[in-house]
Amino acid sequence: MRLVFAGTPAVAVPTLRALAAQHEIAAVVTRPDAPLGRKRDLTPSPVADEAERLGLPVIKAARLDDEATRRISALHAELGVIVAYGGIVREPLLSAPHHGWINLHFSLLPAWRGAAPVQRALIAADAALGVSVFRLVPELDAGDVFAMRTVAVPGDATADIALDVLAADGAALTGEVVAGIAAGTATATPQSGSPSLAPKLVLQDGALDWTQPLSAVYARYRGVTPEPGAHTTIDGARLKILAATPAPDAPGVAPGMLTGSKSSVFIACADGSLEVTRVQPAGKGAMNAADWWRGMRADPGVRAGS
Structure with a gap:
């Protein structure tokens, strides 16, 4: 044709x-x-x-x-x-x-x-x-x-x-x-069922709500990566989350609370945690989450906000 x-x-x-x-x-x-x-x-x-x-x-x-x-x-x-x-x-x-x-x-x-x-x-x-x-x-x-x-x-x-x-x-x-x-053999049939809409994503769509279950937080992370990008705030500054995986068996702490390890950072959800391995702080380049965490020298009670 x-x-x-x-x-x-x-x-x-x-x-x-x-x-x-x-x-x-x-x-x-x-x-x-x-x-x-x-x-x-x-x-x-x-x-x-x-x-x-x-x-x-x-x-x-x-x-x-x-x-x-x-x-x-x-x-x-x-x-x-x-x-x-x-x-x-x-x-x-x-x-x-x-x-x-x-x-x-x-x-x-x-x-x-x-x-x-x-x-x-x-x-x-x-x-x-x-x-x-x-x-x-x-x-x-x-x-x-x-x-x-x-x-x-x-x-x-x-x-x-x-x-x-x-x-x-x-x-x-x-x-x-x-x-x-x-x-001349192709045929088309009307759509059936109730439609749902998928408007273009905006920056706010990437904000993660740590009070939600881990499954919902991880689903949003997947959907907004790489654009507009999953993010949270730490002390009022945006932190972009570039790579993460579910950690359902992480120790239970309050939603949004951060805990660090040698290789990654855990952010607690309503159940389980998101294991964050790569981040991009505002105004800086991408880096390993553990390196960012050590550089933060954060208090043990630091908490992420949506």
Whole structure:
């Protein structure tokens, strides 16, 4: 098929790579170069980098406005495929390809419609994660579903690792759907069940509440790592928690109380503790939690706040 592909972050790259191996990609649509790093150098998106490597034409657009619509419509694509582009496809662009658009979404729809499905699913400690390929419609992530797959994700995976796993499975599933549309055998069915929403995370979503059970604290840590980042406060200063594991058998102390060892720091929850192994204090670089703890020379009764 002749396709137009829209995507921006690294999780969209496996799907672009898979489709480019089997179909004609008329153009790749991605967000413009963005400032990254300490020097804020303008840097192409991961999808733009992959498109260049594959020798594909690239359209960089901050939003799919009239100009972008004109350029994409002129491609006469048979199908549009979108994976985490970061913008909304509206009419008349939605109907421009002969078969419309399909979207790879990183949830088992209708669960977690929105910008942060994996993060929200991890925070909610969902029993299963997965991917869905659905027909794009004006309403947010509400179109009929062509295919859905539950994906096995490691139980200690943070959001970035979970997304990498889902991106690989999602690429394969999208390829199957595109092949079915090309062959005229693909069918889509309406979503069933009550939808839940997955709005973009903000900094406050990363605040850990030590009065909650360990399972809830660890679930939030997984969902907000690496962005916006799990954090707490010590004496009013933010401490970012970069690496942690559950310690359900740690000695019982009051929620939020810190205890240190030679290799790590334990922060008590309502039951059990979170073993913190790597942190980043405000204004400083990342370091081992035990080194930070020794440098703190903290009183035995120091307590973390959310």
